Amino acid sequence: MTSPSVTPGNAASGGDPAPARLTVGIVSAGRVGSAVGAALERAGHVVFGVAAISDASVHRARTRLPDSEILPIEEIAARSELLILAVPDAELAGLVRGLASAGVVRAGAIVAHTSGANGIGILAPLREAGALPLAIHPAMTFTGHDEDLSRLSNACFGVTAADEIGYAIAQSLVIEMGGEPVRVAEENRALYHAALAHGSNHLVTLILDAVDALRTALTGPGLLGQQIVDDQPNGLAERLLAPLASAALDNALRRGRSALTGPVARGDTAAVAAHLDALAATDPRLAAGYRALSLRTAERAGAGADLLELLEKGR
Numbered sequence: 402m403t404s405p406s407v408t409p410g411n412a413a414s415g416g417d418p419a420p421a422r423l424t425v426g427i428v429s430a431g432r433v434g435s436a437v438g439a440a441l442e443r444a445g446h447v448v449f450g451v452a453a454i455s456d457a458s459v460h461r462a463r464t465r466l467p468d469s470e471i472l473p474i475e476e477i478a479a480r481s482e483l484l485i486l487a488v489p490d491a492e493l494a495g496l497v498r499g500l501a502s503a504g505v506v507r508a509g510a511i512v513a514h515t516s517g518a519n520g521i522g523i524l525a526p527l528r529e530a531g532a533l534p535l536a537i538h539p540a541m542t543f544t545g546h547d548e549d550l551s552r553l554s555n556a557c558f559g560v561t562a563a564d565e566i567g568y569a570i571a572q573s574l575v576i577e578m579g580g581e582p583v584r585v586a587e588e589n590r591a592l593y594h595a596a597l598a599h600g601s602n603h604l605v606t607l608i609l610d611a612v613d614a615l616r617t618a619l620t621g622p623g624l625l626g627q628q629i630v631d632d633q634p635n636g637l638a639e640r641l642l643a644p645l646a647s648a649a650l651d652n653a654l655r656r657g658r659s660a661l662t663g664p665v666a667r668g669d670t671a672a673v674a675a676h677l678d679a680l681a682a683t684d685p686r687l688a689a690g691y692r693a694l695s696l697r698t699a700e701r702a703g704a705g706a707d708l709l710e711l712l713e714k715g716r
Contacts, residue, residue, distance in 0.1 A: 402518070412449065415687040416548070418646070422445055422446060422447065423441075423446045423482045423511070424446075424447050424449055424480065424481060424482045424483070424652075425438065425441050425446050425447060425448045425449065425481060425482070425484075426448070426449065426450045426451070426472075426477035426478065426480060426483075426484050426485070426487065427448060427450070427451040427452065427466070427469075427477070427485045427487060428451075428452040428474050428477060428478070428484070428485065428486050428487065428488060428496065429451070429452045429453060429454070429458055429487060429488055429643055430451045430452065430453040430458040430459070430461045430462035430465075430466070430471075430503075431458060431461070431487060431488070431489075431598075432543035432544065432545045432549065433487045433515050433539065433543050433687065434451070434459070434485060434487030434488075434515070435451070435458075435461040435462060435465040435466060436465070436539075436543060436549040436550055437463075437485055437487060437515060437539065437551050437553070438451060438465065438466050438485065439466060439467070439550055439577070440525035440550065440553050440554065440578040440579065441483075441485075441574070441577070441578065442466065442468075443578075444577035444578055445577075446483070446577075447481065448466050448468070448469045449469060449470065449711065450469055450470045450471070450472040450476065450477045450481075451469045451470070451471060451472070451477070451632070452471070452472065452473070452474045452477055453471050457545070458562070459471065461545065465550075470493070474496075474500075475500075475503055475505045477501050478503075478506050478509065479505045479506070479596060480507040481506075481507075481510055482507075482511065482531075483510070483511045483572055483574075484506065484510055484512045484513070485513055485514075485515065485714050486512065486513070486514040486515070486632055487514070487515045488514075490516045490517075490518050490519065493514055493516055493519060493523055494523055497524055497526055497527055498526055500526075500527060501526030501527055501529070501530055504530070506527050506530060506532050507531075507532075508530065508531030508532070509531060509532070509533070510531075510532050510533070511532070511533045511535060511570060512524055512528075512532040512533065512534055512535070513534075513535035513536070513537045513574075514536055514537070515537060515538055516536065516538060516540065517538040517559065517590075517593065517594040517597060517675070518591065518594040519536060519589060519590060520536050520561040520585070520587040520588075520590040520631075521534040521535065521536050521561055521562065521563055521567075521587060522587060524536075528554045528563065533563070533566075533567055533681070534562070534563055535560065535561070535562050535567055535569070535571045535574075536559070536560065536561040536562075536585075536590070537558055537559075537560050537569065537571055537574065537575065538558060538559040538560075538594075539553055539556050539557075539558050539580065540557045540558065540559055540583075540597055541553065541556040542601055552577065553577065553578065553579070553580065554579030554580065555580070556580050556581070557580060557583050558571075558575040558578075558581070558582050558583065559582045559583055559585040559590075559593055560572065560575060560578045560582045560583065560585065561584075561585050561587055561590060566585060568584065597705070604650075606690075608642070608646060610687050610690055610691075611642055612638045612639055612642060613647075613683075613684070613687065614680060614683060614684075614687055615638035615641060615642060616630050616631075616632065616636075616638045617683050619637060620636060622642045623637070624641060640672075660702065661701065661702055663698075663706070665695045665698040665699050665702060665704065666698065666702045666704075668702075668704050668705050668708055669708075670705075670707050670708045670711055673708060673711060673712070674711060675694060676690065677692060677711075692712055695712050696709070696712040696713065699712055
């Protein structure tokens with residue numbers, strides 16, 4: 402194997418910090434790790450080994466990284482110039498402690514995790530052993546399907562490093578994968594992650610609640626030849642909501658506060674009250690979610706006292 406022209410060792414001694422051809426190990430072959438590994442291979446790095454335990458992980462490893470061996474974690478760590486830790490957030494600290502105790506990570510190796518919630522502090526045991534710590538979080542959701550790879554190449558990555566050399570390496574790796582690196586200070590990782598979770602995970606909940614309400618509203622005989630409303634995804638309710646929701650998201654991202662429309666933004670207390678009654682009759686939990694989001698919308702829109710009173714009294 403051709404040695405990388407730039408390794409962590411010569412980066413630390415003042416050379417060009419941009420990583421060249423690196424020997425990469427992945428722990429583990431989940432949705433994130435397998436996608437990141439495939440992106441690094443496309444960039445010319447060599448993913449020699451991957452840890453995979455579950456049947457799904459083994460399948461992803463063999464499908465996305467067919468030239469990589471499925472190996473024990475300790476062997477992967479010992480051979481890696483770039484070690485990617487792509488385990489769930491709750492497992493990361495234990496994995497790091499185990500690797501540090503085993504002494505298997507070589508001094509000068511780059512160790513990068515993909516956790517959004519954590520910075521480099523969680524990698525302290527490996528940093529003390531001479532590793533170069535990076536947090537490289539792809540700010541996107543992974544499904545385990547083919548679209549992950551195309552989405553990854555257009556995603557932003559929240560990166561955190563210990564020094565400017567580390568940031569330069571992280572930046573180069575992200576750019577090589579086709580992403581856009583975004584610097585996140587160590588002390589701001591929790592806020593960064595909370596913002597992304599609020600804007601993505603809660604968006605899914607909001608859309609699913611809206612779909613549930615639409616399914617109830619559309620119950621009954623449809624037009625001639627129209628699909629029957631059922632509880633399966635990608636049905637009539639979803640098609641009805643999709644253009645509106647897509648336009649709202651696009652407008653919010655491109656136009657900011659001016660994208661806010663609807664009865665709450667207009668201060669239409671009677672309409673909002675009717676919405677609450679209809680939703681409560683369908684499912685009180687839908688009504689509670691609508692009330693909470695309407696109150697926040699009213700605060701942003703500077704709504705009048707009567708609307709705020711209506712929305713606050715149910716809290």
